[in-house]
Amino acid sequence: MKKYIIFGHLQGLGGGQIYLSNKVRYLEKRGWTVEVFAETTDNIKLDNIKKFSGNNIPELKYPPHCFSKKRVEEIVQKIIDKIDSTNTIILESNAPQYAFWGEIVAERLGAKHLAYILGAFYTHRTSSELDYFKYKLKRKEIAGISKNSLQDLFGSYMDLDEDHKMFLNACCTNSVSEISNPIIDKIEKKEFVIGHVGRLGKPYILGMIDEIITFAKRYPNKYIQLILIGGVEGEIAKKTMIQNKFINIKNVELIFTDELFPIPKSVFKKTDICIGSSGSAIICAREKVPTILVKDTSPVPIGIIGYTLIKEPYSQYAPYEKYKGSMAQLIEDILIKNCCENMSYFPPVNIDDDMISEYDKHMDFVSRMPDDKCYYDVLSIKPHGRKIILATILRLFNIPNANKVISSLNNVQKSKILK
Structure with a gap:
């Protein structure tokens, strides 16, 4: 066997x-x-x-x-x-x-x-x-x-x-289908729709939100719908932090879908631009939406899949120097200046067609x-450095209590130092 x-x-x-x-x-x-x-x-x-x-x-x-x-x-x-x-x-x-x-x-x-x-x-x-x-x-x-x-x-x-x-x-991107979903179906596209696919617990998320807010402030007369597709892994505080950032941003409508599987193909038909990392970005790009690729660790844009990023694997590219770390500027170039219309398009290869x-x-x-x-x-x-603290906690407490102690320490430090 x-x-x-x-x-x-x-x-x-x-x-x-x-x-x-x-x-x-x-x-x-x-x-x-x-x-x-x-x-x-x-x-x-x-x-x-x-x-x-x-x-x-x-x-x-x-x-x-x-x-x-x-x-x-x-x-x-x-x-x-x-x-x-x-x-x-x-x-x-x-x-x-x-x-x-x-x-x-x-x-x-x-x-x-x-x-x-x-x-x-x-x-x-x-x-x-x-x-x-x-x-x-x-x-x-x-x-x-x-x-x-x-x-x-x-x-x-x-x-x-x-x-x-x-x-x-x-091969984890076989996740889009021609299905209906009440949250997606009721979205009425107005002016600009920005989509994001991926877990909201990833390190780049809050930085990405700040860049979208920067873009929104530059164009206060433009109405933006931001669709966030993905769970928060139990981190309700992260969702609240995102919501709080938009309290005074009146031209952005925030839409949380939570986890969707499969993702309705219709959402991409309503979307003008997507943002994501790794396989999540590929999902969007394969639906022919201009997609900004970032690393999981940073909101600094690597480029636009199929336009400035034309050769796979896309991870080989360094961050797109032209924008000097500004996702807001890249969003502006795509949505306001229509930069993609003047570029050749090279669609990503769908390796999932041959998953076997x-x-x-x-x-x-x-x-x-x-x-x-x-x-x-x-x-x-x-164990060395931070891991000495981790080892001490794990040897003093059972797992449920150790998790609570570690979570409290991480919250104080505002980073996951004890993993």
């Missing part, structure tokens, strides 16, 4: 969950028995992954080297007890912190372990933690979702040559990983 284990994202609805749903479907059709573990299994939206709701491992949220060895052993055993013994096991981890746990579990099972890092922004990693990812890189057991993903992970720790900027397409072929590449990548069953000693990593 073949077993494929994924440490992934089950809760809510975003690119990670759509990828997971697609990957599970692909694997099961090819005879794999799939098991998915996640740090939380509340509010699973996609039907074919709801069956994993019992695989809630809240400790996955934090790196194992911040727990006592006794506690790590208990958690690892809990995971292994849910996995039937089998001849062939592959383990895939979809986040940096999951990859630490994945290495430990893979060693216990004698499994191959692919660290497939979804997303394009990363919380603080110590040099000793990055030593582990360097080990995975050397063995070609790690990949990102875009050409620059791994360089973003390593940051200033090391510069990667082209051969080590390994990435695999996630892309996931076949995933399996080929795994097949080329070493068979020697060598693993990194993750528990040899010692």
Whole structure:
């Protein structure tokens, strides 16, 4: 029997969950028995992954080297007890912190372990933690979702040559359909409609909002409808912060749709311009809407997909120098000056038309990983700097109480320093 284990994202609805749903479907059709573990299994939206709701491992949220060895052993055993013994096991981890746990579990099972890092922004990693990812890189057991993903992970720790900027397409954009939706259907387009697709918890969101407000203030006689498609991951405060920013902006109508899957195609027919990062931006661009691409970490525009960004992967481009960081200016050029009308258009390739072929590449990548069953000693990593505080909290409190303490400290610091 073949077993494929994924440490992934089950809760809510975003690119990670759509990828997971697609990957599970692909694997099961090819005879794999799939098991998915996640740090939380509340509010699973996609039907074919709801069956994993019992695989809630809240400790996955934090790196194992911040727990006592006794506690790590208990958690690892809990995971292994849910996995039937089998001849062939592959383990895939979809986040940096999951990859630490994945290495430990893979060693216990004698499994191959692919660290497939979804997303394009990363919380603080110590040099000793990055030593582990360097080990995975050397063995070609790690990949990102875009050409620059791994360089973003390593940051200033090391510069990667082209051969080590390994990435695999996630194919998570099969999320637009000809369906009706009461929120979208009742939107009556007035003058300018700006759309955004993506989770509102991403780091660039508030900066993007400030840029839209700057544009709105420049053109007080223009009426703007801002449609925000995406959940807030339980961060109600983030939604309130966005609403508060528009209190005195009278020419902007703010429309929250929350999570939509699939996204009604009709929303793009009402939209003049979209903004997004990673796969979310590709969704919009494939609907032939001029789409400003940003990184998850910053509202600085990289460019307009299909117009100033014409060669994939789009992540290879540096921020668009002409605008010197001003998304407001780029919005103005598109909506007021109609700059796209004077440019050639090169539509993004729809790799999802051949999703099976892309996931076949995933399996080929795994097949080329070493068979020697060598693993990194993750528990040899010692907490440093901020991680010492994190480790102290996790060893003093159970997970629910530790989460409360960490959340309080993060709110005081106004950044997620303890992840």
